Amino acid sequence: MALRPPRATPLAWLLLPPLLALALLYQPFAAPLALGLALAFAAVAWRPLLALVLIPAALPVLDLAPWTGRFFVDEFDLLLAGCVAVAAARVPRPGGAGRAPAPVVLAFVLLALSLAISGLRALWPLAWPDGGDWWSFTSPVNALRILKGAAEAWLVVVLWRRLAGAGAARAQAFGAGMVAGLALTVAWIVVERSAFAGPLDFAAGYRVTGPFSAMHRGGAYVECYLAIGLAFTLAAALQARRLWARVAALLLLAAGAYALALTFSRNGWAAGALALLVTAALALARPGRRGLVVAAAGLLLAAAAALPVLLGSYAQERLGRSAQDLATRQAHWADALDLREPGLAAALFGEGAGGFPDLHYWRSREPRHAGSFHWRHEGGRGFLRLGPGAPLYVEQIVEPGAAAELRIAATLRRESAPAALSVALCRKTMRSSQDCRYARLEAAPGEWAAAAPQTLAVPPGRLPLKLALLTPAEGPVLDVDAVTLQAAGGSELLANGGFDTGLARWFFSTDYEPAWHIDSLPVAVLFEQGWFGAAAWLLLLVVTAAVALAPQRRGLAPVPAAAGAFAALLASGLLNTVIDTPRFLLLALLLPWLAAAAPLDSPRREGPRAPGAGAGP
Known part of the structure; x- marks a missing residue:
C-alpha cells in the first residue's frame, strides 16, 4: 500500500x-x-x-x-x-x-x-x-x-x-x-x-x-x-x-x-x-x-x-x-552594574529583560534621569501623566494643509506648585528638528481645568510636522487631557487628543540616551x-x-x-x-x-x- x-x-x-x-x-x-x-x-x-x-x-x-x-x-x-x-x-x-x-x-x-x-x-x-x-x-x-x-x-x-x-x-x-x-x-x-x-x-x-x-x-x-x-x-x-x-x-x-x-x-x-x-x-x-x-x-x-x-x-x-566618549561610557557601564540587586540570583540570571530604563530612573547615581510619561485611567477618564527629568517629547505627526496658524488647547491638572505644559510644533525627523514654534499652557492648581489656548505658527519645510508635549524639567507631575490642535476653520488635526485609546497615535523621542x-x-x-x-x-x-x-x-x-x-x-x-x-x-x-x-x-x-x-x- x-x-x-x-x-x-x-x-x-x-x-x-x-x-x-x-x-x-x-x-x-x-x-x-x-x-x-x-x-x-x-x-x-x-x-x-x-x-x-x-x-x-x-x-x-x-x-x-x-x-x-x-x-x-x-x-x-x-x-x-x-x-x-x-x-x-x-x-x-x-x-x-x-x-x-x-x-x-x-x-x-x-x-x-x-x-x-x-x-x-x-x-x-x-x-x-x-x-x-x-x-x-x-x-x-x-x-x-x-x-x-x-x-x-x-x-x-x-x-x-x-x-x-x-x-x-x-x-x-x-x-x-x-x-x-x-x-x-x-x-x-x-x-x-x-x-x-x-x-x-x-x-x-x-x-x-x-x-x-x-x-x-x-x-x-x-x-x-x-x-x-x-x-x-x-x-x-x-x-x-x-x-x-x-x-x-x-x-x-x-x-x-x-x-x-x-x-x-x-x-x-x-x-x-x-x-x-x-x-x-x-x-x-x-x-x-x-x-x-x-x-x-x-x-x-x-x-x-x-x-x-x-x-x-x-x-x-x-x-x-573618542577617548573622552569612551571614558563617559565606561562610567555609565559601572553605574549600570551598580543598579543590580545584591545576591546570587541577580548575579547568575540578571535583573531581567528590558528592565534597565526603569531601574535607571529609580536607582542611578548619574546626575540626570529621564523625564517620565505614563497613560493613566481614573474615573472613566484617560489622560497622560508627565513627570520631571531630562526632556522627553510625547509627539504626534500632524498634517496642517494650507493653514498658516494653529490653535492649541488642553485640559491640565497639577499639584499646588506652579507648572505649565510646554509644547513645540516642529519640522522633525526621528530626533532632529527644524524651525520649531513653542508655546506654554499654564496649569491652574487643584482639579482639572482648561488652559488658555495659544496660537502656533506653522513652520515651513518638507519634513513631517510634529506636535510635541514636553515633560517638565523640574517641579510637580503634570496631568494632560483633551489636547486639541485646530486650524482656522475649526478642523481638528490631532487623533486621540483625549487619550481615550491609550497613547495610540502618540510616540515619544528624547535627546538624552543614557537613561x-x-x-x-x-x-x-x-x-x-x-x-x-x-x-x-x-x-x-x-x-x-x-x-x-x-x-x-x-x-x-x-x-x-x-x-x-x-x-x-x-x-x-x-x-x-x-x-x-x-x-x-x-x-x-x-x-x-x-x-x-x-x-x-x-x-x-x-x-x-x-x-x-x-x-x-
Missing part, C-alpha cells in the same frame, strides 16, 4: 483574518496596510519561497510606530506571522531535516533558557498588566516587547525548514531580501540627509537615523543594520551570475558604505569594515580569480564612497573625541541575563565561529554573509546594546543560526522549486 504524502497545515489559514483585523487598528494607514498585507500573503500563497524575501526586505522599513504609536505589536509582526502561516498552509511538512552540530544545539538551548529566565525575572511577581503598561518602556511587560524578537527568530527558522524542498534557493531568497532591505534603507537615508544638509556637505553635524523608530531613544540600530546589509550585498555581488546583477550589487555596496559613513558612528564604521572583510574571506574560501576581482572591487568602491565623509570636519571631530541604553552588549547581557546568559552567548559565539569556518560550510550561501553580518552586529554591540529592540534580537539569533545551524544545499545540488499553485492540500 502506498504511503500518503505529508500534508500541509490548513489550520494556519485561520490566522490570517485576525492578522488583517489587527492591521485595521493601525490608523492612519489601516486600508493601505491591510491591502499590502493581503497582497503579501497572496504572493506567499502563490510562491511560498517569497516569504524569505519579504520578511528581511520589510524588517528595516515596515515601521510605522511614529505614526501609530504602537510598538508592542507592530505591522512587521503581522507580516512575519502571516507569511509563516501561509507557507505552513501551502507547503507540506518536510519528511526530515539535517541536524545541527551538537555544540550549536546546546548553545541555542542554553540561550533560550537564559532568555526565558530573564523574561520571568522581569515579570515577577506575575500580575495582570495595567492598561498603561502596554504604552511604556519602563513597565515590566517591556520584557515581552523585546523577547518577541526571539519568538520571531524561531518562526523564521521554522519557515526555513518548512521550505526544505526549495534547496539552495532559500539562501538566495533570503539574501535577496536583505539586499532589498539595504537598498530601501539607503534610499530613505539619502532623502533624510538631503532634507537637513546637502548630500555632499560633510561638515554638517547631522546624523541620520533612517527608517528605524527605535532610534527615537538614540542607539546604534541604523549603523548596525547598514553594516549587516553590506555583508549580504557583497555576498550577492560575489554570487551573481549575470554582469548587470554584479554591477548593481557593487553600486549598492558603495551607496551603503556612503550611508553608513553618514551615521558618523565610529564603531559603526568598524562594524562595516569587519562585515566586508569576514564575508569576503569566507566567500573566497574556495578561491577563484573572478571572485577575487569582484571582492577587491567591492572593498575599493566601499572605501571610496565612505572616505570623503570620513575625511570631513565633523567626522574628524568625532574621532578626536535608555546601557550602551554595551556584553554589559547589557550581564545586567539582564547574568553570568549564565553571558556564558550562553559566549558559547554561541565560539561554536558559530568554529562551524562557519569548517570546510564543509564556508563558502556556501548564506554562511559568508551571515557570519560577516553577525561579526558586524557584535562589533556594533561593543559600544551599544543593540538587542534591546525586538528586530535586532531577531537578527542576533537568526544570523548565527544561518551561519552555523541552517540546513544548507550546494548550488550544484539545488532542490526542487517550492510548491506552486495547486500544491497545497
